[in-house]
Amino acid sequence: MVEPHRVAVLAIDEVVGYDMQLPALLFRIAERNGEALYDVRICGVDDQPVRVSAGYTAVLDHGPEALAEADTVIIPGTRVRGPRHEGTLPDDIAAALALIRQGTRIMSICTGAFVLGAAGILDGRPATTHWAYADELQALYPEILVDENVLFVDDGDVLTSAGLAAGVDLCLHVLRADHGSEVANTAARYTVVPPFREGGQSQFIERPVSDEGVGTTASTRAWALTRLGEPLDLATLAEHARMSVRTFSRRFRAETGLSPRAWLIQERVKHARHLLENTTLPIDRVAEESGLGTSASLRQHLNAAIGVSPLTYRRTFARS
Structure with missing residues (x-):
């Protein structure tokens, strides 16, 4: 039996609930011959409950120690002030990120890219975020090669996505790259979403629904x-x-x-x-x-x- 790939979703205060939950849902669905392909854990920077931007608080089962064991770390969207507005990285977030092992795949969804930017992880790399915040990301972190037009960017060991639904696209892209289209398509069918949208597709579609x-x-x-x-x-x-x-x-x-x-x-x-x-x-x-x-x-x-x-x-x- 092959050990499942370990995924840690790091929920930072004022986390976007949709972004936090969708990786856990998609990766937990993935299986082959009845065996889970991923072990997903949602964790915080400490052992305290995390405020969700929608107006509630989430009590998490795991603390930052999950980051040290992860093969993939995902940073969901967040409104945390330092990375989002000041270009700074609070000490507790920095300490949590320092636990990530070298060679770990790192992903962000939507404004999670601001955390990676504040940590210097995106310096010199192509990256994206929600189009509405792309100019802010570029202004705060000028070393990032920001592309506000794409759904997601796969730069090998670091991947970033635009907002909300683009996070689904990124997760399905990773499932497909890790285990093939059949696994990704099964996850897509279960969650009733399109099985494939190319990362380079524009965030701006003038007529997304047509008969x-x-x-x-x-x-x-x-x-x-x-x-x-x-x-x-x-x-x-x-x-x-x-x-x-x-x-x-x-x-x-x-x-x-x-x-x-x-x-x-x-x-x-x-x-x-x-x-x-x-x-x-x-x-x-x-x-x-x-x-x-x-x-x-x-x-x-x-x-x-x-x-x-x-x-x-x-x-x-x-x-x-």
Whole structure:
């Protein structure tokens, strides 16, 4: 039996309750063959109850000692004054963060990035937070390479996300990277959320909810998903939607936050990952079936998405 990966969620005073609870929910759902893949503990910087920004107090089962044992540490959003408004790190938070072992994966959700910024963990790194606070993060911590437009940033051992729902996207991304799409999709289904949104997708989507009626690209997207292995250029998609290329491109980006080309690559990579996990098709066939063309193209796009080759991905995530 493999020991589960240990996750500590550090709740700091004025913690955002949604951000604090969602990692525990998502990671605790993850299992394979009935065995839990993660051991999740919500802890504080000390043994005292923690104030939640929604107006209640949470009594936690664990103190900062959980940080010393964790393989992944997650900092939820918080309104704590020092990191959020003054660019300072209170002694108790600094002492708690000092317990984190070298090599531990560190994640933040929403304004949790301010805590990592105050600790110097994000210096020289790309990072994000909720778009409404991105300018503040950049002003307080000018060494951070802040990108306010993306849902999350994966910089290897340090990952940051935008607000609220983007924290779900980040957690599902980590589940997928750790254990494959089947585990992540199961967690997504259980919590009734979309199974995959690319981290580079914009935080700003002008028309996030669209129906299947005239004037939307929804039916064309659904049509394209059944034909990923076929040539699908912009003109073909626009023709199916009965729009001009210019109108189609504008509406597509407004509804998805992505260009048609970026969306197609994202969906093709997702399909390739599914084929690598669930079939024994040769790599060349996987590339063809997913619409990525050649094994070299598949390797390039998979590396760009998650940093591994098709063979490595298959060895890691293929279902027995």
